[in-house]
Amino acid sequence: xxxxxxxxxxxxxxxxxxxxxxxxxxxxxxxxxxxxxxxxxxxxxxxxxxxxxxxxxxxxxxxxxxxxxxxxxxxxxxxxxxxxxxxxxxxxxxxxxxxxxxxxxxxxxxxxxxxxxxxxxxxxxxxxxxxxxxxxxxxxxxxxxxxxxxxxxxxxxxxxxxxxxxxxxxxxxxxxxxxxxxxxxxxxxxxxxxxxxxxxxxxxxxxxxxxxxxxxxxxxxxxxxxxxxxxxxxxxxxxxxxxxxxxxxxxxxxxxxxxxxxxxxxxxxxxxxxxxxxxxxxxxxxxxxxxxxxxxxxxxxxxxxxxxxxxxxxxxxxxxxxxxxxxxxxxxxxxxxxxxxxxxxxxxxxxxxxxxxxxxxxxxxxxxxxxxxxxxxxxxxxxxxxxxxxxxxxxxxxxxxxxxxxxxxxxxxxxxxxxxxxxxxxxxxxxxxxxxxxxxxxxxxxxxxxxxxxxxxxxxxxxxxxxxxxxxxxxxxxxxxxxxxxxxxxxxxxxxxxxxxxxxxxxxxxxxxxxxxxxxxxxxxxxxxxxxxxxxxxxxxxxxxxxxxxxxxxxxxxxxxxxxxxxxxxxxxxxxxxxxxxxxxxxxxxxxxxxxxxxxxxxxxxxxxxxxxxxxxxxxxxxxxxxxxxxxxxxxxxxxxxxxxxxxxxxxxxxxxxxxxxxxxxxxxxxx
Amino acid sequence: xxxxxxxxxxxxxxxxxxxxxxxxxxxxxxxxxxxxxxxxxxxxxxxxxxxxxxxxxxxxxxxxxxxxxxxxxxxxxxxxxxxxxxxxxxxxxxxxxxxxxxxxxxxxxxxxxxxxxxxxxxxxxxxxxxxxxxxxxxxxxxxxxxxxxxxxxxxxxxxxxxxxxxxxxxxxxxxxxxxxxxxxxxxxxxxxxxxxxxxxxxxxxxxxxxxxxxxxxxxxxxxxxxxxxxxxxxxxxxxxx
Numbered sequence: 080x081x082x083x084x085x086x087x088x089x090x091x092x093x094x095x096x097x098x099x100x101x102x103x104x105x106x107x108x109x110x111x112x113x114x115x116x117x118x119x120x121x122x123x124x125x126x127x128x129x130x131x132x133x134x135x136x137x138x139x140x141x142x143x144x145x146x147x148x149x150x151x152x153x154x155x156x157x158x159x160x161x162x163x164x165x166x167x168x169x170x171x172x173x174x175x176x177x178x179x180x181x182x183x184x185x186x187x188x189x190x191x192x193x194x195x196x197x198x199x200x201x202x203x204x205x206x207x208x209x210x211x212x213x214x215x216x217x218x219x220x221x222x223x224x225x226x227x228x229x230x231x232x233x234x235x236x237x238x239x240x241x242x243x244x245x246x247x248x249x250x251x252x253x254x255x256x257x258x259x260x261x262x263x264x265x266x267x268x269x270x271x272x273x274x275x276x277x278x279x280x281x282x283x284x285x286x287x288x289x290x291x292x293x294x295x296x297x298x299x300x301x302x303x304x305x306x307x308x309x310x311x312x313x314x315x316x317x318x319x320x321x322x323x324x325x326x327x328x329x330x331x332x333x334x335x336x337x338x339x340x341x342x343x344x345x346x347x348x349x350x351x352x353x354x355x356x357x358x359x360x361x362x363x364x365x366x367x368x369x370x371x372x373x374x375x376x377x378x379x380x381x382x383x384x385x386x387x388x389x390x391x392x393x394x395x396x397x398x399x400x401x402x403x404x405x406x407x408x409x410x411x412x413x414x415x416x417x418x419x420x421x422x423x424x425x426x427x428x429x430x431x432x433x434x435x436x437x438x439x440x441x442x443x444x445x446x447x448x449x450x451x452x453x454x455x456x457x458x459x460x461x462x463x464x465x466x467x468x469x470x471x472x473x474x475x476x477x478x479x480x481x482x483x484x485x486x487x488x489x490x491x492x493x494x495x496x497x498x499x500x501x502x503x504x505x506x507x508x509x510x511x512x513x514x515x516x517x518x519x520x521x522x523x524x525x526x527x528x529x530x531x532x533x534x535x536x537x538x539x540x541x542x543x544x545x546x547x548x549x550x551x552x553x554x555x556x557x558x559x560x561x562x563x564x565x566x567x568x569x570x571x572x573x574x575x576x577x578x579x580x581x582x583x584x585x586x587x588x589x590x591x592x593x594x595x596x597x598x599x600x601x602x603x604x605x606x607x608x609x610x611x612x613x614x615x616x617x618x619x620x621x622x623x624x625x626x627x628x629x630x631x632x633x634x635x636x637x638x639x640x641x642x643x644x645x646x647x648x649x650x651x652x653x654x655x656x657x658x659x660x661x662x663x664x665x666x667x668x669x670x671x672x673x674x675x676x677x678x679x680x681x682x683x684x685x686x687x688x689x690x691x692x693x694x695x696x697x698x699x700x701x702x703x704x705x706x707x708x709x710x711x712x713x714x715x716x717x718x719x720x721x722x723x724x725x726x727x728x729x730x731x732x733x734x735x736x737x738x739x740x741x742x743x744x745x746x747x748x749x750x751x
Numbered sequence: 752x753x754x755x756x757x758x759x760x761x762x763x764x765x766x767x768x769x770x771x772x773x774x775x776x777x778x779x780x781x782x783x784x785x786x787x788x789x790x791x792x793x794x795x796x797x798x799x800x801x802x803x804x805x806x807x808x809x810x811x812x813x814x815x816x817x818x819x820x821x822x823x824x825x826x827x828x829x830x831x832x833x834x835x836x837x838x839x840x841x842x843x844x845x846x847x848x849x850x851x852x853x854x855x856x857x858x859x860x861x862x863x864x865x866x867x868x869x870x871x872x873x874x875x876x877x878x879x880x881x882x883x884x885x886x887x888x889x890x891x892x893x894x895x896x897x898x899x900x901x902x903x904x905x906x907x908x909x910x911x912x913x914x915x916x917x918x919x920x921x922x923x924x925x926x927x928x929x930x931x932x933x934x935x936x937x938x939x940x941x942x943x944x945x946x947x948x949x950x951x952x953x954x955x956x957x958x959x960x961x962x963x964x965x966x967x968x969x970x971x972x973x974x975x976x977x978x979x980x981x982x983x984x985x986x987x988x989x990x991x992x
Contacts, residue, residue, distance in 0.1 A: 081864065
């Protein structure tokens, strides 16, 4: 069949379905050695597709550097003008998606769930690179009658394509397989497929680029009019450059940051509109081959000021947009978004978010080129995420997760020791080592509070050994030591007096060394005492509460802020509960929470909700929880679900519905 | 008695062709056919040599073959197709196609689709409208004419297209062909006179003999101010037939 006949036939038919093979990419074959697999596995990797399949998304993206080609541009234009209905591609290079993005199109991409062709949107792109072969076979086999078919850039060897095409007895609208110049069709198809009865045709004399250029000229306009200024003639090479120059840029946050600041207090509708626009731009940028970090960064910033209800859909979308490039982001912003979404969830769902972040960290390159300093920045964020997972969302694997953190920090410290051997980097490596240890200690403190005393003390002894390595540096040694001593006192009541005495010594040293920060130091001291008091019950609790109360007062005399009053109200809630609900204590607690709320909107609302909860005041709980959520100050969902203040209300359907209204976590559904 | 071919080689060109023509359709009888074929082969061998010499010499005189006019705007998809096919042959065609990539099967579509290759790809070579070497498609076209007319083409006509191919020397030159107004040697399948009776084709041979006698520019015959010096030089390069 001649090209002119083919184009005439396609002019008379409806939009075309394409099977878009590797030949449309002009892909350089990455050798098995680049997959990082062991030699024994390498034999199994027999071609480019298998090589790429063996890689994770991120590494694949690193290897497949895109070069604009005419096949992709013409295909995008055919999709735009409605002459192409569906593209089924097994390619990994995303070149086609990038081309559609350059024409500012975002056709649905089916990447994991593949609808039947008749149910799919048109135009759309099926990304079948990682799909099992039977998916493509099924889609083509069952969708043969949905329009004319063009198979291009296909060898027929993969995905059972030859077998699939043979299984269709007749292509009512025609099947046109574009061979590569003069090359023969796959042997198994030579006689069987290309028959008049089947209405299947083998087209020769083209490669993918030139065929698509002919096709676009026949069915539309070549070069695409967007690439040629009106009334001008342009050479194809110039068009390629024009196409490249029209590729959407990655999201630039600098110009929008003032607006983001304003959105902290703007109306929800305005925030919604802003984030929707940003999400659109981010998705376009991702499709165009850039990293899509904008939505995640902005939504994460706003999460400290706006309600989970408003932000959760955007954070979820941001996670999807950020995930492909997460292993290349040393600042681990995908992990931050996952952690935020874990805070808005509970139980298994929260674990699922942490696991997603964990998987992205695991794909980061920690090979021989990654030195101690690089490892530090990664380990610090990865470790923090894992500690949150192990401590705030206790589950069967918590112990194992924390053990991984421990191993990870130890590995990073060892790496720093190795790097310190080099005279050039010795200073830098020593600094990184101390920074890792300083990050490591609070992880221990967090973990011990979830363990039985014996186990906790063992872990604390280990932490103390690491802590002593920082002794030569007053900062952060003294502060960490003071906190550590409080932690030890919490776990070892028999040594409490001695340990608190030592801690006091440390706080006093800090006050002497940093007189300008006396308010903050006293506030931290008071908070430490408060935490210890809240860990105690019985006779010793009131004395500790009194001590903490005095310390808060002392701090407030120097400087008072929302954090101080909020912590103070937390202490008083505990004390009121311990002392049988004395009204003056509730009053004081309410007063400090109210003060915190006045100093920073929403900051004290949660404690006001707790106070209402202690009195089973449904309206009060709803009012203050909503307010703390509205200002982004509500604690993580799992904390609320285990908070003693709501113990009496926990079984009630209304509180589940209230929390669902805030977090959309499916509590009410699950209870039913 | 000397054979037709021996006499032809000895210079009895018109006499031999006249004797062959006189036999009419009888020339195809087995008793005559072998001797006639030898003369036809020899004549067309000389004709092909002459055409090749003219195609080689004329550009040296500054002659510009007409070809198909280049379009005002290049056919970009075609150029892309040619570029990629040439690249394919360069990368995978092997040594035998280095010198002439156009003979590689990856470029077979150029002939099949009767593509006039844009000048920038011809690198000074002639376009298919000036000279198209014999090929299977041309033979097919001749078969079709024979089928339509119900009789075989004269021996000389068929042999020309199977030996020399299609030729059209149209073009321009200040002396030889000012403004392209002078008739030139032009033998294409489209120009075949379907009314010519079967036989040896002496009439056809006579026409091309006349064209070669005028150095490929029979239009100068009977006209004043012919560029004698150029024509004589061209004539000197050609063999009689």
